[in-house]
Amino acid sequence: MIPPRFKLRGLNPAANYTVRAIGPDVIEGYMPADWIPDWWNNEVTLSGHALMTLGLRFPVQRPEQTILIHLTQAT
Numbered sequence: 001m002i003p004p005r006f007k008l009r010g011l012n013p014a015a016n017y018t019v020r021a022i023g024p025d026v027i028e029g030y031m032p033a034d035w036i037p038d039w040w041n042n043e044v045t046l047s048g049h050a051l052m053t054l055g056l057r058f059p060v061q062r063p064e065q066t067i068l069i070h071l072t073q074a075t
Helices: 048-053
Strands: 016-023 044-047 068-073
Touching: 016 048, 044 048
Parallel strands: none
Antiparallel strands: 016 044, 016 068
């Protein structure tokens, strides 16, 4: 089962943000490759509005796993 999208809060809806995955480095083998979101291996820039209303789809993970992302306001 694919987890629901994670919606961020408290962002400026008019600003753009660059999102990049920090870790874990390796998630292949835990799930089919087509379940890994496109932004996982390539940083992406999205509006604050999109991040708060649509959110990000995270890869499927085991209960003991966590995901770390880095979000910066684009200039």
